[in-house]
Amino acid sequence: xxxxxxxxxxxxxxxxxxAKLAGVSVSTASKALNGRNHVHSQxxxxxxxxxxxxxxxxxxxxxxxxxxxxxxxxxxTTDLSGRFSLPILMGAEDAFGAGQVSxxxxxxxxxxxxxxxxxxxLVSRRVDGLIVVGSSxxxxxxxxxxxxxxxxxxxxxxxxPEDQSIVPDNVGAGRMAIEHLVACGRTRIAHISGDRHxxxxxxxxxxxxxALTEAGLEPVGEVAYGSWTESWGRAAAAMLIDRHPEVxxxxxxxxxxxxxxxxxxxxxxxxxxxxxAVLGFDNxxxxxxxxxxxxxxxxxxxxxxxxxxxxxxxxxxxxxxxxGVRTLPCRLVIRESTVRDR
Amino acid sequence: xxxxxxxxxxxxxxxxxxAKLAGVSVSTASKALNGRNHVHSQxxxxxxxxxxxxxxxxxxxxxxxxxxxxxxxxxxTTDLSGRFSLPILMGAEDAFGAGQVSxxxxxxxxxxxxxxxxxxxLVSRRVDGLIVVGSSxxxxxxxxxxxxxxxxxxxxxxxxPEDQSIVPDNVGAGRMAIEHLVACGRTRIAHISGDRHxxxxxxxxxxxxxALTEAGLEPVGEVAYGSWTESWGRAAAAMLIDRHPEVxxxxxxxxxxxxxxxxxxxxxxxxxxxxxAVLGFDNxxxxxxxxxxxxxxxxxxxxxxxxxxxxxxxxxxxxxxxxGVRTLPCRLVIRESTVRDR
DNA sequence: CTGTTAGCGCGTTCAC
DNA sequence: GTGAACGCGCTAACAG
Numbered sequence: 001x002x003x004x005x006x007x008x009x010x011x012x013x014x015x016x017x018x019a020k021l022a023g024v025s026v027s028t029a030s031k032a033l034n035g036r037n038h039v040h041s042q043x044x045x046x047x048x049x050x051x052x053x054x055x056x057x058x059x060x061x062x063x064x065x066x067x068x069x070x071x072x073x074x075x076x077t078t079d080l081s082g083r084f085s086l087p088i089l090m091g092a093e094d095a096f097g098a099g100q101v102s103x104x105x106x107x108x109x110x111x112x113x114x115x116x117x118x119x120x121x122l123v124s125r126r127v128d129g130l131i132v133v134g135s136s137x138x139x140x141x142x143x144x145x146x147x148x149x150x151x152x153x154x155x156x157x158x159x160x161p162e163d164q165s166i167v168p169d170n171v172g173a174g175r176m177a178i179e180h181l182v183a184c185g186r187t188r189i190a191h192i193s194g195d196r197h198x199x200x201x202x203x204x205x206x207x208x209x210x211a212l213t214e215a216g217l218e219p220v221g222e223v224a225y226g227s228w229t230e231s232w233g234r235a236a237a238a239m240l241i242d243r244h245p246e247v248x249x250x251x252x253x254x255x256x257x258x259x260x261x262x263x264x265x266x267x268x269x270x271x272x273x274x275x276x277a278v279l280g281f282d283n284x285x286x287x288x289x290x291x292x293x294x295x296x297x298x299x300x301x302x303x304x305x306x307x308x309x310x311x312x313x314x315x316x317x318x319x320x321x322x323x324g325v326r327t328l329p330c331r332l333v334i335r336e337s338t339v340r341d342r
Numbered sequence: 343x344x345x346x347x348x349x350x351x352x353x354x355x356x357x358x359x360x361a362k363l364a365g366v367s368v369s370t371a372s373k374a375l376n377g378r379n380h381v382h383s384q385x386x387x388x389x390x391x392x393x394x395x396x397x398x399x400x401x402x403x404x405x406x407x408x409x410x411x412x413x414x415x416x417x418x419t420t421d422l423s424g425r426f427s428l429p430i431l432m433g434a435e436d437a438f439g440a441g442q443v444s445x446x447x448x449x450x451x452x453x454x455x456x457x458x459x460x461x462x463x464l465v466s467r468r469v470d471g472l473i474v475v476g477s478s479x480x481x482x483x484x485x486x487x488x489x490x491x492x493x494x495x496x497x498x499x500x501x502x503p504e505d506q507s508i509v510p511d512n513v514g515a516g517r518m519a520i521e522h523l524v525a526c527g528r529t530r531i532a533h534i535s536g537d538r539h540x541x542x543x544x545x546x547x548x549x550x551x552x553a554l555t556e557a558g559l560e561p562v563g564e565v566a567y568g569s570w571t572e573s574w575g576r577a578a579a580a581m582l583i584d585r586h587p588e589v590x591x592x593x594x595x596x597x598x599x600x601x602x603x604x605x606x607x608x609x610x611x612x613x614x615x616x617x618x619a620v621l622g623f624d625n626x627x628x629x630x631x632x633x634x635x636x637x638x639x640x641x642x643x644x645x646x647x648x649x650x651x652x653x654x655x656x657x658x659x660x661x662x663x664x665x666g667v668r669t670l671p672c673r674l675v676i677r678e679s680t681v682r683d684r
Numbered sequence: 685c686t687g688t689t690a691g692c693g694c695g696t697t698c699a700c
Numbered sequence: 701g702t703g704a705a706c707g708c709g710c711t712a713a714c715a716g
Contacts, residue, residue, distance in 0.1 A: 012490055014708095014710085015709065015711095016710095024686075025686070025687045026687090026688095026709090026710080026711090027688080027689095027711075028685085028686055028687070030710070030711060031686090036711095037685095039685070040685060043685080043686085055488065057462065058709085059407070059466070059708090059709050060468065061404075061467070061708090061709080062403075062407050062692085062709035062711090063710060064403045064692095065401070065404050065692050065693065065694090066692050066709085066710055066711055075447065080431070080432050081428075083628075086422065086428055089422070089447070090422050093449050094449070097448065097459075097460070102446050102448070102463055102464075103447050103448075104414075104446060105417065106445075107432060107435050107439070117439075118439070122444070124399045125402045125403070126402065126403055146397065148354055229631075229632060256628065256632060263634075286598065286628070286629070290573070290598060290602075292605075357693065357694060357695095358694090366703085367703045367704075368694080368695095368704095369695080369697095369702080369703060369704080370702055372694065372695055373696095373701095373702090376695080378696095380702080381701065381702080382701060382702090385701080385702085400694075403693080404692075404708085407692095407693085407707095407708045408693085408707080408708050409694095409695080409708085685716105686715100686716080687714105687715085687716075688713105688715075688716090689712100689713085689714080690711105690712090690713080691711095691712095692709105694708090695707100695708095696705100697706080697707105698705085698706100699702105700702080700703080
């Protein structure tokens with residue numbers, strides 16, 4: 001009579017169980033539960049009661065099979081451990097979670113083989129779309145496998161301009177940093193950056209240089225490239241003070257570099273922000289709010305980036321794919337390292 | 343003839359397409375592709391060729407519908423933004439990704455309503471199991487909805503002892519910290535902790551106190567509870583030096599507190615580790631490797647915790663559910679803040 | 685308004 | 701060795 005129960009308790013109720021209990025046919029039960037018309041309100045009620053009693057939960061697999069759409073998307077990160085992936089994930093998950101789509105999380109760990117493996121699995125699961133999250137803003141190769149569903153690249157753009165990519169506006173971020181310092185009355189601004197092999201570093205330099213020029217200012221020394229670390233920040237700041245004691249502001253490659261710069265400045269008796277203003281990038285809270293003084297930083301708006309990618313994917317699923325790279329503005333978060341009075 | 347193509351190019355190939363192209367029946371194609379016996383090797387080859395030519399990818403929805411198992415699991419985080427969730431996710435994703443199961447990521451954002459919403463969606467998608475990742479090690483209420491599949495709680499145990507939970511061994515972590523310092527020859531050890539409302543803080547204190555007693559040592563001052571911040575670390579360290587100048591080691595509530603302690607010690611002319619050894623918890627790399635000197639810290643092995651949760655869920659899906667709370671050992675990562683010669 | 689039928693794509697009996 | 705038939709759970713056509 002009843003089909004074999006699973007290893008754990010009673011088999012989960014199916015629509016046919018609900019129908020039986022309510023004394024109607026399956027299709028009527030389906031219509032009732034899905035709010036279609038042409039069903040007597042009394043019948044509808046009976047069906048709902050039966051469903052509640054049986055704790056009925058519609059089988060999305062069956063529904064997806066029929067509809068041809070699974071209501072799922074894949075979130076493929078190249079490197080979850082990187083600190084930039086997470087906020088993007090959160091934003092995307094948020095944008096989707098509000099609706100009816102669920103998100104598959106896949107971490108390729110920087111391995112192309114694993115990436116293909118994951119893509120295959122996602123295709124097999126019939127995801128309706130795919131977001132590929134990079135771990136740096138440098139362009140990345142497009143997915144190796146042909147995928148029949150829309151793909152949106154987030155953070156790291158695809159090398160193929162025909163693909164749709166959404167990235168933070170690092171040029172604008174550099175510009176934003178300088179404009180803020182200029183607005184604060186700074187005129188002798190140095191730039192201690194991070195690893196020159198990252199396009200993020202170079203792009204911000206481009207924006208910063210543009211803004212300096214527009215303000216009619218000369219940079220203090222050359223851009224100092226190094227690594228994205230506190231120790232580089234400390235070392236570079238020491239050299240800077242030595243060679244350019246007149247400096248009154250430092251733009252730093254990221255918040256870690258900025259932390260190092262802050263430390264060295266303090267140890268050299270320079271007060272921040274009175275003597276020297278300091279500004280970082282990334283707005284990584286654990287770094288920016290723990291420092292003395294708290295650190296002004298340019299926030300790349302990653303959560304919003306994730307949301308934007310999700311929305312773009314939504315659109316692509318419904319309509320036509322956008323093409324090319326879209327940049328999203330960053331956001332300046334002002335703290336005490338540039339302005340004392342807030 | 344061919345059914346209507348989707349909005350994007352040709353309809354994805356189905357098993358029946360493959361069969362047709364290979365000139366066999368669907369069932370033969372199925373057997374061939376799934377490596378069942380009783381199929382001529384030549385036929386098998388033809389089927390594989392057809393599948394490759396059509397880029398055939400089996401529909402997991404259909405397969406799952408038939409098998410009664412979807413090959414998916416839900417990863418439900420209470421707060422993705424917390425820095426502890428991510429490594430656990432990574433570990434779990436890793437353990438699953440190796441096999442054939444895909445992972446649904448859901449972030450409840452600390453909201454019970456949203457949590458229920460997600461659980462409903464996961465149930466509807468017929469996940470084979472569920473991992474609930476907490477954002478602190480304090481016990482959390484069990485899932486509000488009855489779920490027919492196994493659930494494993496990770497990091498934050500369920501309040502219900504009948505549930506299966508896996509958490510880091512914070513008592514052992516506290517013990518580990520003291521034992522290391524004692525082994526380094528320290529005898530006047532103080533403890534600057536974090537927020538006393540967290541069981542993690544209290545548990546580590548328990549372990550530390552036990553280990554101190556066993557070593558025949560008295561703690562230096564009371565445990566100083568405050569917040570998990572650098573500024574608390576700075577403030578508490580200043581008080582400590584003032585009241586107990588004889589201190590030769592400080593166990594800190596986490597790496598942020600430890601960073602603050604390091605700063606204050608340096609500014610008071612104490613050398614680390616020569617004069618005072620400092621040790622943190624969490625082993626958050628951006629903090630531990632950026633400091634001067636680099637910070638010894640107890641790593642909670644979160645990635646391993648995630649993997650363990652995944653394996654436990656695997657077992658629970660196949661066999662019987664384990665019950666109760668299992669603790670996983672932490673791991674000491676020795677850097678220069680406790681030992682100069684490495 | 686309600687019930688019957690068909691089929692989404694696949695794996696698994698069972699005959700042949 | 702191969703193929704026809706059935707059903708997983710559900711929704712969308714129809715027919716009554």
